[in-house]
Amino acid sequence: MREFRFAETVDEALALVADGFVPMAGGTDLVVAARHGKAPLPDRVVSLQHLRELAVIESTDNGLLIGAIVTHAELMGAPDVVGAATALSDASALVGSPSTRNVGTIGGNIMNASPAMDTGAPLVVLDGQIVLGSTGGERQVSPAELWTGPGSTSAMPGEMCTAVSLPSPPPASGSAYVRLEYRRAMEIAVVGAAARVCLDPDGSGRVVSASVALTAVAPTIIEVTGASEILEGARLMPDDSGASAIDGGPLAAIARAASDQATPISDLRASDGYRRHCVGVMARRAVEAAARRAGGATLTVPVNRSTGMGVSL
Ligand SMILES: Cc1cc2nc3c(=O)[nH]c(=O)nc-3n(C[C@H](O)[C@H](O)[C@H](O)COP(=O)(O)OP(=O)(O)OC[C@H]3O[C@@H](n4cnc5c(N)ncnc54)[C@H](O)[C@@H]3O)c2cc1C
Known part of the structure; x- marks a missing residue:
């Protein structure tokens, strides 16, 4: 039997992912691939779309914390991102069409792990780290540690991306x-x-x-x-x-x-x-x-x- 749930809190999402649910953010890879017959939809899907705390771009003491469900449309125009991580804004501005950019997220782009993903190369040069959360806590990995091949990552079962962290840019x-x-x-x-x-x-x-x-x-x-x-x-x-x-x-x-x-x-x-x-x-x-x-x-x-x-x- 298929199950589709909306998580209302990050803890609920992490518990569902620990239980085997597959996270879905904008669905522009997951659902579109299923519609095109490339991969069937997983039997158990948890939508992250209600998790407003993952939809925030935050300035921290050391840089920026970009929530996993921040969309490409937001990334291409957010002054903090344009100012401190311009390559990432360039990349998000190039993704698909306005409709794709309005629902497609940074977390989905990274975790889909396509070698053609646009936000990947910017994250590498900007020294970004991917925050992986689970019911056991969280850890940060570099992009090189995360991507292991086309469509595959080193995320463990039960882990999902909660954010991307970017250090403040060096002067000049x-x-x-x-x-x-x-x-x-x-x-x-x-x-x-x-x-x-x-x-x-x-x-x-x-x-x-x-x-x-x-x-x-x-x-x-x-x-x-x-x-x-x-x-x-x-x-x-x-x-x-x-x-x-x-x-x-x-x-x-x-x-x-x-x-x-x-x-x-x-x-x-x-x-x-x-x-x-x-x-x-x-x-x-x-x-x-x-x-x-x-x-x-x-x-x-x-x-x-x-x-x-x-x-x-
Ligand atoms: C018409 C069209 C044009 C496109 N053009 C481009 C383009 O120009 N450049 C580009 O890079 N991409 C493009 N894409 C691909 C896609 O839009 C992006 O990769 C987008 O960022 C995916 O985000 P999403 O939130 O929709 O991911 P989803 O489809 O929701 O998820 C994608 C994958 O990531 C997993 N996932 C999602 N969120 C998380 C999370 N927080 N933690 C763990 N796993 C998670 C899902 O389980 C799934 O495996 C295009 C897609 C379409 C349909």
Whole structure:
């Protein structure tokens, strides 16, 4: 017999999940997959939609705590997120259509564990932690610890995501997420990249550290190894003298590193070779946009169509 319950408190939800109920937030993955015949609906489902305490974005002493059922529509416009975690706002602004963004949640995106999820790469570069709750308490895991393969996580039976925690951004830092898409709406990323760039607070515009993560080019979201070393010391912001002040070498190197470390598949939407090439382009664009934001430039959310940077490899 099928059972569908609305939890009215987090404790009730955790008790039901401990009893084998499957959590559902917006249902835009769970229900849509069932309707399309990809996976049957679980027999026992608990809706999290009444849990208003999980629908809050909170500023903490150390950063932001984003409740698991905060929607993409909220993430793309929340001033705290746009200000401190801009790559995450970029990503949520790109998800599906307005209707998908209005019901689809960050918790559902993360726990669905698709390698093409848009919020994943931003969480990696922003040093996000996923809060997993259970009747026994809670623990925090990094994205790399959470995602174990396409559609699978290391969450234990009885655990559900209650929140995502993001540390305060370092000074003079900025972040961005860009993706390749063939049309604007109702489509997941062909490939994507997020970057965070921290500039020297001395105003020289030189990079002191950086992080880059890639979407849809491996079984899980991956972080580019060596990104910080490649970009350290580079000047990625145009100054008064114009674009010639940008160090092109490190940008080309980061694109190469992203392409080299990608292990994409071929499918109907793109060949592995095309994905490999394009993820380099995306990585480079994300780094440039993040650097410009770190330097104080205001680029709209999402950043894709607003960079005007004419990036080429
Ligand atoms: C038309 C369309 C377009 C889309 N476009 C995009 C896109 O561009 N980019 C993108 O990334 N995604 C896209 N998606 C996928 C989907 O909308 C997102 O992944 C969304 O964030 C899922 O959130 P949800 O709340 O609807 O998840 P649900 O469908 O409710 O849940 C998804 C999975 O996560 C589990 N789950 C949900 N919440 C929790 C929790 N708190 N703790 C533990 N497990 C939980 C569920 O059991 C289920 O396995 C699209 C979907 C559709 C239908």
